[in-house]
Amino acid sequence: MPDLITHSAFAYALTRSQRFDRFRVIFYLGTVLPDVITRPFYIINPHLYPYTVAVHTPLFMILFCLLAAEFFIEPLRKPVRLYLLAGVFLHLFLDFFQRHIESGYLWLFPFSWKTFEIGLFWPETPLMLAPLWLTLIAAYEAIRLLRKKSD
Amino acid sequence: MSRFLRISLYLVLLAGLIWYGRTRDPRVTLAMCLAEPEKYHGTRIEVANETIVQQLFNDGFTIRYLGKTVTVIGDPTGLRPNEFLSMIAVFDRSGRLLLEKKHLALYRRWKIWVSVPPVLLFLIFFLRRYRLDLSTLQWQEADRA
Structure with missing residues (x-):
């Protein structure tokens, strides 16, 4: 996985349209969700890794988003499903560009144990660009605030 | 279908996937090799899962893997103690690993914290x-x- 600042920066860039205003935070949560429900467990206790094999996979994440949407009131469930899944798939899309020493993510789990990825960068590499993403976001927000004040 | 049934169904499916991933993963791990060294002698495995470099020697190094110290025979160039490592290696019945390739995950701690x-x-x-x-x-x- 790239770091979650990189994932979040891409989510931020893609959700500038006003159409996202109402459910932007759901999209953001979807963007970090695959790592949030996987990494802490085996980082804190590496013995738990085998239990997380299934979690960072498209099918598991789809089911998890469907489950999460059930904890919203009925009129919100459909948009929550949609925005959460969109965020999750943005996360998985970025992960697809990573490289691992051999086996990567199990995109077709549980139907196949084959892994494949584009292999453009190691998981740690995007961290070098995190300060750039933060600077760009800060600059964009500053300009937006100044424009708002002048209107 | 009622909300309760849908939630129950999703929970069962998610638990089933976790169980399947836990029990049916065909990949051989270092933990399996260490548990049955004779059976897995000569097996080429991937070692990652929060593996940390411990000590460096001229012809190898040691790693910390799931609380155990394991000796790796191979080029330690570029490695640093206390950094995360992933590697491909061949398991020997003596409990040692013969290194094929490695990747030092420098800045992984930073990545976790940021x-x-x-x-x-x-x-x-x-x-x-x-x-x-x-x-x-x-x-x-x-x-x-």
């Missing part, structure tokens, strides 16, 4: 925007509650 603030920020945004109705266990928008 990943925490975005999650906290999004949780704050979420809690400002949504309220949980405890009687129904359903979130609704705070400004429309």
Whole structure:
């Protein structure tokens, strides 16, 4: 996985349209969700890794988003499903560009144990660009605030 | 289908996937090799899962893997103690590994720590925007509650 600042920066860039205003935070949560429900467990206790094999996979994440949407009131469930899944798939899309020493993510789990990825960068590499993403976001927000004040 | 049934169904399916991933993973791990060294002698494996470099020697190094120290025979060039490592190696019945290739995950600790603030920020945004109705266990928008 790239770091979650990189994932979040891409989510931020893609959700500038006003159409996202109402459910932007759901999209953001979807963007970090695959790592949030996987990494802490085996980082804190590496013995738990085998239990997380299934979690960072498209099918598991789809089911998890469907489950999460059930904890919203009925009129919100459909948009929550949609925005959460969109965020999750943005996360998985970025992960697809990573490289691992051999086996990567199990995109077709549980139907196949084959892994494949584009292999453009190691998981740690995007961290070098995190300060750039933060600077760009800060600059964009500053300009937006100044424009708002002048209107 | 009622909400209760849907939630139950999703939970069963998710638990099933976790169980399947836990029990049916065909990949051989270092833990399996260490548990049955004779059976896995000569097996080429991937070693990752929070593996940390311990000590460096001229012709190898040691790693910390699931609380155990394992000796690796191979070129230690570029490695640093206390950094995360992933590697491909061949397991020997003596409990040692013969290194084929390696990747030192420099800055992985940084990556973990810088990943925490975005999650906290999004949780704050979420809690400002949504309220949980405890009687129904359903979130609704705070400004429309």
